[in-house]
Amino acid sequence: MSTxxxxxxxxxxxxxxxxxxxxxxxxxxxxxxxxxxxxxxWQALEKFKGDSSLKTYVLRVAHNKAITHVAYxxxxxxxxxxxxxxxxxxxxxxTTDEQLDQQxxxxxxxxxxxNMPIQTRQVVTxxxxxxxxxxxxxxxxxSSSNAxxxxxxxxxxxxxxx
Amino acid sequence: MSEHQDPLSQLxxxxxxxxxxxxxxxxxxxxxxxKQRCYVALDFISLVIPSIFxxxxxxxxxSFTMAMVLCAICLSVVMVFYITWLRRFSxxxxxxxxxxxxxxxxxQIQNNIKxxxxxxxxxxxxxxxFIAFFWTLYYFQxxxxxxxxxxxxxSLKINAVVLPCVWIWAFRRKKRFSKELTxxxxxxxxxxx
Numbered sequence: 001m002s003t004x005x006x007x008x009x010x011x012x013x014x015x016x017x018x019x020x021x022x023x024x025x026x027x028x029x030x031x032x033x034x035x036x037x038x039x040x041x042w043q044a045l046e047k048f049k050g051d052s053s054l055k056t057y058v059l060r061v062a063h064n065k066a067i068t069h070v071a072y073x074x075x076x077x078x079x080x081x082x083x084x085x086x087x088x089x090x091x092x093x094x095t096t097d098e099q100l101d102q103q104x105x106x107x108x109x110x111x112x113x114x115n116m117p118i119q120t121r122q123v124v125t126x127x128x129x130x131x132x133x134x135x136x137x138x139x140x141x142x143s144s145s146n147a148x149x150x151x152x153x154x155x156x157x158x159x160x161x162x
Numbered sequence: 163m164s165e166h167q168d169p170l171s172q173l174x175x176x177x178x179x180x181x182x183x184x185x186x187x188x189x190x191x192x193x194x195x196x197k198q199r200c201y202v203a204l205d206f207i208s209l210v211i212p213s214i215f216x217x218x219x220x221x222x223x224x225s226f227t228m229a230m231v232l233c234a235i236c237l238s239v240v241m242v243f244y245i246t247w248l249r250r251f252s253x254x255x256x257x258x259x260x261x262x263x264x265x266x267x268x269x270q271i272q273n274n275i276k277x278x279x280x281x282x283x284x285x286x287x288x289x290x291x292f293i294a295f296f297w298t299l300y301y302f303q304x305x306x307x308x309x310x311x312x313x314x315x316x317s318l319k320i321n322a323v324v325l326p327c328v329w330i331w332a333f334r335r336k337k338r339f340s341k342e343l344t345x346x347x348x349x350x351x352x353x354x355x
Contacts, residue, residue: 006184017179031180038182039190044257057257064256064263071267071346106177109170117352122260128174141259158170 005045009038012058015129016041019059022113022125023066033069040065052138056131060139063122108162116154123147124154205242209235224304230295245280248273268346274339281332285325292317 009016016037024030044061048054113121119140126136137147216223216231223231256263296314299305305313 009182009184009187013181014179017181018174018177021177021179034180034182035187035190038184038187039194042187042191047257060260061257063260064258067260067264067346067349068256068267070349071271071342102173102176103178106173109173110177115352118264118349119260120352125174128168128171130171139259141261155170162170162173 005042008045008054008058009042012041012055013038015055015058016062018125018129019062019066021110022121023070025110025114029073033066036069037062037065052135055129056135056139059126059129059131063126063139067118105162109158112158112161116157120150120154123150124158127151127155209239209242226298226302226304241280245277248277264346264350268343271339271343271346275336275343278332278336278339281328282336285329285332288321288325292321 017034020030020034020037024033041058041061044057048057051057052060113124116124119142122140123136126139131139133144133147133151136151137144140147142150212235216228216235220228256266258266296310296317299310299313304310
């Protein structure tokens with residue numbers, strides 16, 4: 001792996017982890033998806049021409065790979081009941097009530113996002129990653145106004161349900 | 163966009179996520195590349211070895227059998243190209259917009275269902291070809307009746323093992339791809355009302 005690509009992947013590691021979490025609730029499948037996304041981004045980096053920001057490009061490739069992955073794993077359940085690998089549990093001794101509340105809110109938000117249509121999921125998560133309407137529209141292949149409408153509706157739903 | 167003031171974005175950024183093991187990714191890439199090279203080698207070998215065999219055995223094969231074998235090889239080459247064309251979207255990654263990617267993915271899964279259907283129907287096509295082949299051998303009296311019967315029995319034994327396996331494999335693949343397509347369509351619409 002070239003040092004440049006390796007550095008880019010390390011810089012975007014948390015972002016890729018969040019993309020994986022958007023599509024997979026199951027810890028085992030999420031780990032597998034994260035590896036697949038990372039590999040896809042690494043392969044795609046060679047073709048990056050700078051037409052968009054690197055972050056937008058990475059997110060676009062990552063979401064595309066995640067969609068392929070979830071369609072391919074159609075036979076397997078999406079929840080945590082099927083899990084050969086134990087998900088790491090939060091350390092309750094050092095976790096404050098506030099942190100626990102936040103973790104619950106995050107889990108609630110992820111659950112809501114995973115139930116959204118793919119396009120809405122992509123728009124709302126890209127927005128929370130800091131992409132502009134224009135960048136989101138470019139990555140999703142929709143108009144900026146459409147991205148805005150989808151985002152506002154999705155945010156309203158999320159705010160109401162969390 | 164002022165995501166730093168936005169509570170949703172703050173919550174989103176605060177989630178604890180796993181990170182990919184880069185050395186494992188690198189190892190996986192090497193495996194994928196090796197697998198791709200093996201597939202190319204297999205395609206090459208599956209065309210070259212029968213051709214070499216026919217080249218050296220040409221004098222021992224009667225003209226009718228030779229014509230049938232050549233037809234089968236030509237048909238196989240056409241099928242390989244057709245199947246490759248149907249699989250043209252199955253790239254390892256895509257930097258197209260998600261809208262385009264989803265359309266390609268749907269098309270690819272539909273093509274995979276087509277390939278599975280082709281494999282399913284190839285089972286009875288092979289049987290029809292075998293019947294036609296042996297009937298012609300019998301009609302033109304290419305072999306003695308005993309020798310022909312031996313050849314028919316051998317072919318029947320091979321087909322009795324191979325064809326049901328092909329049928330079961332193709333049926334399972336068709337079922338799997340149909341489920342993938344349904345799942346993808348469900349994902350596109352979401353489960354939220």
